[in-house]
Amino acid sequence: MEPRNPVVRVRRFGGPDALEVVDAPLPTAGRGEVRVRVLASGLEYTDVLIRRHLYPQTAARRPPFVLGYGVVGEIDQLGDGVSGLQLGNRVADMTVVGSNAAYRTLRADRLTRVPADLDAAEAATLILSWTTAYQLLHRAARVRPGQRVLVQGAAGAVGQALLALGRLAGLELWGTARGEHAALVRELGASPIDYRREDFTRVLPGGFDVVFDGIGEEGYRRSFAALKRGGLLCAYGYSAGVQAQRRMLTMLMWIARLYLWRWLPGGKRGRFYSINVMRARHPAWFREDLERLFGLLATRAIRPRVAERISFSEVAEAHRRLEAGGLDGKLVLCPDLPSQRDRVPP
C-alpha cells in the first residue's frame, strides 16, 4: 500500500484557522529530482507572513498551497539523471513553501548534504533562521571582532542565532527581548535590554557599529537612531508591521526609505537583507554557509533550541503560538511524530 502523504495547506489567506491538514497524492521524482521522506520542517514566523498574504516572494500564489519553508529529509526515490546521491542519504533544502508534508520532491542540484548523525529537528532550524543570521553577520554586515552590535528581537529564532554566531565572531553584543528572556539573552553572551521598559537608543551613548532589526518598530527609525556615525543598520523583517496589521505596501515603503537615509548627515547606512535575494545572486554561498552551520552543529559549537517537536495535528495551534510571541526556541514539524491524541504520556 502507498504511504500516506499528509500536508499542511493554506485554504485561504488569513489566520491560523485558514490552515488544514489534508492527504495529498504521493509525488514522484521527475528528471533531476529526488523524493524525500520528510524528517523535519521548521515552523517559521515567515510562514505567518505567507499565510496572511504579507510576503512579497509568495504574493502571486493563490490558495490552496502547501506551507513549509525548509526541509530535512531522507531520499527515498531518485529521478532520472540524478548522480552522486543515493537512497537513504539525508539532505536539506530551503523551499519557501511546500515542505510541511510527509513526502515531497526536490531538485537534486539545490540540495545540501546533512551529516547522518545530526538530529533532524535541530538541523532543520539551521536552514532559514541560522543561515539568515550567518549571512547577516558575514555576508551583509561583514562584522569584525570587537564591534558593538545590537540585535533586536534577541530571543527570537534569528535573534538567538545572531547572538550565538556573533559571540563566535568576537562581537560585543546587546539584545532587546521581553524581560522574561533576559537570562536567555545573557546565556547567549549578550547584555539584555527589556524592550518594554528600556530605551535601547540610550544604552550606548556613542552608538552601535551595527544594528540587526527583524522587527521594524516605527519603520526602523529608532534602530537607525541607535547607530554611531558611519554605522550600519541591517533590516531583515517587519514583524511589528504584521502585528499592527499594516499592508504589505507600507512595509515595502519602510524598506525603500532605508536606502534613502544614507543621504542624511552622519554617514550611517541602512540596507535590507533577504535570504532569497542573496541565494539567487550567490547560490554557492547558501550551500557553503548551511554546510558550515551543519559542521558547527556536529561539533556542538552551536546549540539551536528546539522549543517543541510538533505533529501534523498541532500545526494550527503552533501557528497561534508563533503569532502570540513569548517562545524561547523553534517549533519544528516532525511528520513521524504520532498525533497529540495518540501520544503516550511520558
Ligand SMILES: NC(=O)c1ccc[n+]([C@@H]2O[C@H](COP(=O)([O-])OP(=O)(O)OC[C@H]3O[C@@H](n4cnc5c(N)ncnc54)[C@H](OP(=O)(O)O)[C@@H]3O)[C@@H](O)[C@H]2O)c1
Ligand atoms: N529577510 C530574511 O531573509 C528573513 C529571514 C528569516 C526571518 N525573517 C523575518 O525576520 C523576523 C524575525 O524572524 P524570527 O523567525 O526570528 O521570528 P521570531 O522567532 O518570532 O522572533 C521575533 C522576536 O522578536 C521579538 N519582538 C517582538 N516585538 C519586539 C520589539 N518591539 N522589540 C524587540 N523584540 C521584539 C519577539 O519577542 P516576544 O516573544 O517578546 O514577542 C521574538 O522573540 C520575521 O519577521 C521573519 O519573517 C526574514
